[in-house]
Amino acid sequence: MTETSFADLLRIIGKGPNMSRPLDQKEARIAARHIFSGNAHPMQTGAFLLLLRYRAEMAEEIAGLVEGAQEVFTDSTSGFAPDLDWPTYADRHKQQPWFILSALLLAENGVTVLMHGVGGAEDGYAPNGPVFDGLGIERAASFSDARTRISDCGYAYLDIKSFCPVVEDLLDVRDTLGVRTVINTLARGLNPMKALNQVIGVAHPPYMPAHADVARLLGQPKSVIMKGGGGEAQRNPLKPCRVSTVYDGIIGEETWPALMPETGVNWRNETLDPARVPALWRGELGAPESEAAVIATAALALKLVGKADNFEDADNLALMMWAERDKNRFAA
Numbered sequence: 001m002t003e004t005s006f007a008d009l010l011r012i013i014g015k016g017p018n019m020s021r022p023l024d025q026k027e028a029r030i031a032a033r034h035i036f037s038g039n040a041h042p043m044q045t046g047a048f049l050l051l052l053r054y055r056a057e058m059a060e061e062i063a064g065l066v067e068g069a070q071e072v073f074t075d076s077t078s079g080f081a082p083d084l085d086w087p088t089y090a091d092r093h094k095q096q097p098w099f100i101l102s103a104l105l106l107a108e109n110g111v112t113v114l115m116h117g118v119g120g121a122e123d124g125y126a127p128n129g130p131v132f133d134g135l136g137i138e139r140a141a142s143f144s145d146a147r148t149r150i151s152d153c154g155y156a157y158l159d160i161k162s163f164c165p166v167v168e169d170l171l172d173v174r175d176t177l178g179v180r181t182v183i184n185t186l187a188r189g190l191n192p193m194k195a196l197n198q199v200i201g202v203a204h205p206p207y208m209p210a211h212a213d214v215a216r217l218l219g220q221p222k223s224v225i226m227k228g229g230g231g232e233a234q235r236n237p238l239k240p241c242r243v244s245t246v247y248d249g250i251i252g253e254e255t256w257p258a259l260m261p262e263t264g265v266n267w268r269n270e271t272l273d274p275a276r277v278p279a280l281w282r283g284e285l286g287a288p289e290s291e292a293a294v295i296a297t298a299a300l301a302l303k304l305v306g307k308a309d310n311f312e313d314a315d316n317l318a319l320m321m322w323a324e325r326d327k328n329r330f331a332a
Contacts, residue, residue: 023058086103111301185210222248259292279332299314
């Protein structure tokens, strides 16, 4: 049987307000096959992304697109699964990526982490790349390399271009189309090494239910979705944090209390010098709010992976881990 053509799929979603309908999960998976195999013309791909953007994101469509993308690299994981999948695709955030230290703190304490994402914009933003350079962390070149690094130190970062470069190309289409597309949501759901636990950050709360529903449709065992700094999974310790959860197919919600009182810090005016991140780890930077961001974010992940039963225990455990960290691990 001939697979549905991409033009036929475009007709389904683009016929107009009275005759169009969303794609089901299987149809979206077929659409992803066309896009990721190079069968779709760039004009078709752009039209497809804009139509999905205009109609609002539908969980079944995104889940199907994720499944189609996963087919590109599904044979590369070799059954290896870290404890935690940590996507980082907000390449335009204007806040330091303190969450990188949260992931490293977890790894130092036995929680294995795969972080994957894009290099990020440079001018006026705080991309992850210079922070990795300052910490002396090399990016993994492949799944095999990532597995080795996780086995050695509990942590690896894998750039999207190393395992699914088409996603990076489609993320860059944002500059041409002028708007965010569903690829931003797709990328966060990829979970390339099939970790049982997943932590996702979004820029706007309305996207949280969609991510939760996508995780449910994909059969992701445990996932938390939060509004984080610049769209990353970074908890603001100065305010309560509302989190969407997916535990074994059941969607719920949690509200974490603020870790420390509101101090009037404006994260958008934060100094973006990447050297500040390793300096914070080494104890050379007097920034209690930034330390609290690291601790609060790690706490959320500790509860997710089952290292703590409640908010208070998770916050206290993360605080203890931070106090006992190896400050010389990332020497200048």
